[in-house]
Amino acid sequence: MTTKILIVDDEPFNLEIIGEYFDGCGYKLSFFESGEAAWDALEAPGAGFELAILDRMMPGLDGIALLKRIKADDRFAALPVIMQTAASSPEQLREGLQAGAYYYLTKPYERDSLLSIVRASLSDAATKADLRQHLQDHDDALQLLREGHFELRTVDEASRLASLLARATPRPDCTILGFLELLINGIEHGNLGITYAEKCELKRLDQWQEEVSRRAALSENLDKRVRVLLTRKEGRLTIHINDEGRGFDWRKYLDFDPERAFDPNGRGIAMARLTSFDTLDYQGCGNTVVVTLLDHKINKQPTA
Numbered sequence: 001m002t003t004k005i006l007i008v009d010d011e012p013f014n015l016e017i018i019g020e021y022f023d024g025c026g027y028k029l030s031f032f033e034s035g036e037a038a039w040d041a042l043e044a045p046g047a048g049f050e051l052a053i054l055d056r057m058m059p060g061l062d063g064i065a066l067l068k069r070i071k072a073d074d075r076f077a078a079l080p081v082i083m084q085t086a087a088s089s090p091e092q093l094r095e096g097l098q099a100g101a102y103y104y105l106t107k108p109y110e111r112d113s114l115l116s117i118v119r120a121s122l123s124d125a126a127t128k129a130d131l132r133q134h135l136q137d138h139d140d141a142l143q144l145l146r147e148g149h150f151e152l153r154t155v156d157e158a159s160r161l162a163s164l165l166a167r168a169t170p171r172p173d174c175t176i177l178g179f180l181e182l183l184i185n186g187i188e189h190g191n192l193g194i195t196y197a198e199k200c201e202l203k204r205l206d207q208w209q210e211e212v213s214r215r216a217a218l219s220e221n222l223d224k225r226v227r228v229l230l231t232r233k234e235g236r237l238t239i240h241i242n243d244e245g246r247g248f249d250w251r252k253y254l255d256f257d258p259e260r261a262f263d264p265n266g267r268g269i270a271m272a273r274l275t276s277f278d279t280l281d282y283q284g285c286g287n288t289v290v291v292t293l294l295d296h297k298i299n300k301q302p303t304a
Contacts, residue, residue, distance in 0.1 A: 002028045003122065004048055008038040008066070009055040009084070014107075018053070021111040027118075035061030039069060042076060049079065051122055053105075056085035056096070064099060071100040078128065080121040084109070097256045102271070104261040113262075116204040120264035131163055131176045142167040150228040153191070155212060158183035161228065168230060169237060169293050178276025181268035182241050182289055186226035188212055190243030190287055196266065203264035235295040240288060247285025254280075 005027050009015050015031045022029055030049070032038040035058055041047060052070065056063035063083055070076045083101040085092070093104065103121045105114060145168050152161055162183055166176035188194045192215040194202070202208040215221055229240040253269040260266040273280040277291040 002026060003050050004028045004030065005118075006030050006032070006038055006041060006049040006052045008032040008035060008053070008058070008063075010034060010058040011055075014055070018114070021114050025115065034058065035063070035066040039066060042070070050125070051080050051082070051118065053082045053084060053118075054101075056083055056092075064096060067096070067099050067101055078125065080125040082117055082121055093261045094256065097261060102261075102267050103264075106262060112204065116206070116264050117262075119206055120203055127159075127180070128177060131159065131166075131180060132173060143170070145230065146232050148228075148230040150230075151225040152183065152228070153187065153225050154216060155184060155187060155209075158187060158226075165228070165230065165239065168232075170295055171293075175276045175293065178272030178280075178291070179239075181272045182291070183226060183228075185268065186241055186243035186245075186287075186289075187216075189248060190245030191224040191226065192216060192221060193245065199265050200263050237293045237295070239291050241291075242288045245287050247287040250282040250286040250289075 003026075005022075007015065007018055007029055008031075009018070010033050012033065015033070019029060019031065030041060032041060035054075038052075038054075039061065042049060042052075054063040054066055061069075063085070067081055067083065070079060070081065080103065081101050082103040082105060083096050084105040084107060085096075086107045096104065103117050105117060142164065148168075150161055152158055158180060162176050162179035163172075165179045166172035169175045188199065189196075192212065194211065194215065198211075199208060202211050224244045226241065226243045228242075231238050250269070253266070254273055256267065256270045269280075272291075278294050279290075279292045281290050282288065283290060
């Protein structure tokens with residue numbers, strides 16, 4: 001099925017350029033010159049858009065206002081949004097990130113930058129949809145689990161374990177993405193030694209999965225595991241995640257950094273900390289992370 005992308009920019013010339021950038025990529029594009037027209041298109045029966053690319057600065061309903069409307073509506077809250085803008089101050093980027101625009105493009109941008117961000121956002125959205133579907137495969141009785149030990153080494157195992165761990169929490173739909181991010185970090189950055197810069201380039205080239213598989217098959221990595229310990233005691237669920245890597249400087253990844261807003265990766269830890277868990281703490285050199293959830297916060301709502 002062809003991916004349907006909604007694109008809004010008040011400058012027809014910009015829409016023409018974007019259309020040329022997408023030429024030959026197989027996406028179905030719908031162009032709009034105002035936020036109001038784009039919103040009407042989203043609401044149209046059977047629209048089925050899977051990605052939105054918004055211009056931040058527009059008369060009337062601008063990109064930020066349209067973004068907030070999208071994320072506040074349950075019908076569209078999961079829609080990935082890329083914000084294209086010439087306004088790239090830290091404050092402006094932070095406003096967009098807080099509103100739900102986790103992917104950015106600064107005008108003018110090149111074709112490769114656009115396509116890599118589009119691939120990253122669509123891949124992340126598909127992963128989230130798959131994980132939420134996996135939640136249906138596990139019984140709520142896992143919330144009775146008092147202690148569990150797990151070991152994993154592959155991204156596929158991380159996906160399956162994330163859905164199981166989430167079912168042991170009060171808010172599985174909120175925690176599953178956080179678990180997946182932390183487990184994959186332990187595999188790729190910890191055990192396999194893929195650096196942040198390397199992942200950025202691999203994502204841009206659409207070669208990340210191939211490189212993860214290649215490194216996982218190397219003899220020096222075959223016995224490496226990410227180890228997970230779950231304990232529940234006195235209304236508190238605690239999960240330790242430990243990898244065999246050298247660690248990293250985790251401090252700069254705890255919050256959204258506007259300087260990384262234009263990269264195809266680098267948001268996961270901050271999103272996990274802010275939307276998935278009550279606490280998230282790295283220990284030592286950074287190869288152990290501990291997260292907690294409190295049972296009395298069962299009604300804590302996830303954010304998009």
